[in-house]
Amino acid sequence: MSIPVVTTIELQSLPKLTSGKVRDLYEIDDKTLLFVTTDRISAYDVIMANGVPQKGAILTQLTAHWFKVLGERIPGLKTHFISLTPPPSVSDEDKALIRGRSMQVRRLKVFPIEAIVRGYITGSAWNEYQKTGTVHGIPQPAGLQQCSPFPKPLYTPSTKAELGEHDENISPEKAAEIVGEKYAARIEELALKVYTTAAEYAREHGIIIADTKFEFGLDEETDDIVLIDEVLTPDSSRFWPASEYEVGRDQDSFDKQFLRNWLTKEGLKAKDGVEMPQEIAEATSARYKEAFKLLTGKTLEEALGEL
Ligand code: ATP
Ligand code: MG
Numbered sequence: 001m002s003i004p005v006v007t008t009i010e011l012q013s014l015p016k017l018t019s020g021k022v023r024d025l026y027e028i029d030d031k032t033l034l035f036v037t038t039d040r041i042s043a044y045d046v047i048m049a050n051g052v053p054q055k056g057a058i059l060t061q062l063t064a065h066w067f068k069v070l071g072e073r074i075p076g077l078k079t080h081f082i083s084l085t086p087p088p089s090v091s092d093e094d095k096a097l098i099r100g101r102s103m104q105v106r107r108l109k110v111f112p113i114e115a116i117v118r119g120y121i122t123g124s125a126w127n128e129y130q131k132t133g134t135v136h137g138i139p140q141p142a143g144l145q146q147c148s149p150f151p152k153p154l155y156t157p158s159t160k161a162e163l164g165e166h167d168e169n170i171s172p173e174k175a176a177e178i179v180g181e182k183y184a185a186r187i188e189e190l191a192l193k194v195y196t197t198a199a200e201y202a203r204e205h206g207i208i209i210a211d212t213k214f215e216f217g218l219d220e221e222t223d224d225i226v227l228i229d230e231v232l233t234p235d236s237s238r239f240w241p242a243s244e245y246e247v248g249r250d251q252d253s254f255d256k257q258f259l260r261n262w263l264t265k266e267g268l269k270a271k272d273g274v275e276m277p278q279e280i281a282e283a284t285s286a287r288y289k290e291a292f293k294l295l296t297g298k299t300l301e302e303a304l305g306e307l
Contacts, residue, residue, distance in 0.1 A: 005054075011026055017033070031106060046270050056100075059233045065303075069198075110217050111187060112179070114157060114159070115155070117153050118211040119209060122238065122251070136156040190225055208240040234255040
């Protein structure tokens with residue numbers, strides 16, 4: 001039996017608060033959300049008309065795995081994770097729609113910045129470096145090659161754009177203006193710590209995390225900074241197979257590269273409502289599953305069987 005690809009979900013049991021590019025957020029109570037990940041995929045900030053098979057489950061189960069690993073390796077780390085099981089108020093019919101793709105999370109005030117950490121020079125950072133010798137305006141040593149590691153991981157925050165807008169790079173000083181001095185340094189420190197810890201774990205499992213994006217929330221009762229959202233998935237990160245890694249060239253990544261290459265080839269980059277051919281959707285799903293297996297040591301089916 002083939003599993004349906006789900007791009008829109010309308011649960012009957014809970015009120016929907018918002019929809020992002022990939023996720024729908026439902027209200028459980030004042031302090032708790034049901035975080036539902038669909039199979040939607042965005043590339044160049046535009047959502048495709050059709051979805052990627054099992055993507056929502058892959059991202060949800062991988063994020064839960066990371067929360068467990070990070071919790072073990074970073075004493076005192078706070079995350080928004082509560083449970084992979086929906087609350088009893090969700091009907092059986094709704095439970096079937098969100099199987100494997102939902103997470104109960106703590107509802108928090110979101111800091112409106114994207115905490116990006118880069119361990120390796122690629123993408124827009126590589127383009128900037130070739131022109132100016134800087135990344136995010138920060139001077140870098142001469143002689144870095146494409147995809148070289150940075151001497152140490154770089155924190156390069158950006159704004160969190162509204163749907164349809166583009167994120168904008170900002171300096172750490174501007175980030176401090178947005179989130180407040182008091183929290184900016186703690187967010188930077190935590191983002192670097194989580195990246196470094198995850199990069200080490202991933203390397204033990206055959207994956208290089210070239211860069212990634214975190215979001216953080218504030219627990220207003222304790223004043224703690226909390227790791228929220230999805231973490232360290234192929235949507236929020238560039239994952240490279242360690243066995244094929246070589247400096248001086250582009251890497252074959254585990255993320256949306258198939259889709260981006262196809263969009264570029266067809267001249268459909270950043271166009272609305274594009275439908276991917278089935279083979280592109282399937283190839284993307286297969287890549288996401290491969291990364292899942294390497295990082296968790298389980299197939300997605302095994303992980304879902306344990307729920
Ligand atoms: P993209 O991830 O591509 O930038 P997006 O930001 O629109 O797209 P989605 O991943 O589709 O995001 O939706 C998740 C939304 O939920 C984000 O706006 C994120 O800030 C928010 N969010 C994540 N965790 C929490 C939380 N614990 N409490 C409140 N909001 C949260
Ligand atoms: Mg998101």
